[in-house]
Structures are given as C-alpha cells and as structure tokens.
Amino acid sequence: MILYLDTSALVKKYFEEEHSAEVISAWKSALGIVTSAVAYAELLAAIYRKASETQVKRSWFERVTAAFDEDWSSFIVVEVNNRLNEAIHKVIANHGLRGFDAIHLSSALTVGAAIAEEFIFTCFDKRLRQAARAEGLSTLPAV
Numbered sequence: 543m544i545l546y547l548d549t550s551a552l553v554k555k556y557f558e559e560e561h562s563a564e565v566i567s568a569w570k571s572a573l574g575i576v577t578s579a580v581a582y583a584e585l586l587a588a589i590y591r592k593a594s595e596t597q598v599k600r601s602w603f604e605r606v607t608a609a610f611d612e613d614w615s616s617f618i619v620v621e622v623n624n625r626l627n628e629a630i631h632k633v634i635a636n637h638g639l640r641g642f643d644a645i646h647l648s649s650a651l652t653v654g655a656a657i658a659e660e661f662i663f664t665c666f667d668k669r670l671r672q673a674a675r676a677e678g679l680s681t682l683p684a685v
Contacts, residue, residue, distance in 0.1 A: 543660040544618075545572035546653065548646040549584040551664040551682075552577060555613070556585070556606050557592060561666060561683065568682055573659060576618040578649040580642055585610060620649035637673035647674055654679060 545568055547555075554565040569575065589610065593603045620626070622645055629648035633639055639647060647663075647670060654661040663679040665671050671681050 543568075543572050543662060544574045544576060544653070544657055545569060545682075546576045546646075546650040546661065546663045547581070548577070548663075548665040548667070548670065549581045549588070549642070550666040552581055552585055553588050554666075556589065556610060564683065565664065568662065568664065574618055575613075575616065576620065576650070576653050578620050578642075578645050579622055580645050582614060582619075584642065618653065620653060622649075626652060633673065633677070637669075637676065639670060639673055643667060643670045643673075646670070647677065650674065650679060651677055 547565070547569075551565050553559070554562040555569060586607070589603070589606055592598070626645070626648055629651055630644045633647045633651070634641075634644045637644075637647075646665065650661075650663045654663070661680065662682050663671075663674045664682040665674065666683075671683075674681050
C-alpha cells in the first residue's frame, strides 16, 4: 500500500493528537509515503507554531525537526509545477477546494493514477476527504 499524507495527516506523526495512532499504524504498513512539496513548509510552520505556543524545550524542538527532515528524505514528493496546474484547476472547479487542499488532492490523483499498488489518501479535513472520495480515492480515515 502507498500512503498519501496531506499536512493534517502528516502532523499526527510528530504531535500526539486524535488519530495519531491510526496514521502511525498506516505509515508503518505502507510501502511508501507520498506528499506534496507544500507539506514541507506547512509542517515546519506547525512545528514552529507549536514550539512557540507551548514553550517546549529546545531539545524537543530539535528532535521533532530532525525526525521530520529524516522522514522527508524518504518521501515521494510531488512537485507543484505547470503539469500539476491542470489537475489543480479541475479539482478547484469541481470541489471548490482551498489552494493547498487542491494541491494535495491533485498530487494524490496524479500519483495514484500512475501506480499499480493500493493507494490511500489520508487527511483530516472533511471537505477534502469528500472530494478525494468523489474522485475515486480510498481514504483514511474511512469515515
């Protein structure tokens, strides 16, 4: 199984939240992790925000950013470019998604169409998950 993680799902690996165990379990079972290039900035912003809001120890912050950078090097990263723009335009027109949500869904649709493996799109935004299902993707969470 290939697992696509949008930022709302990716963050659950680094912060203990509702559904973190589910994401980590799927991650461990996956043959590969896919995400969009925009997830790098989105997740780093979340880490920095969490660090400033909670005044965590510097050692925690360094561990989390190092873990993320190490994981990032193993991801299949979909670049945002002119070839992806057509798919982005289509999902925005069909589903009225916000910009980064459209990038994530378009990235997943592009990769999902190119592989033979089971492909699961993971996000925790209800509207984005509904759009992914409407486009034919299997999703996590399943509800």
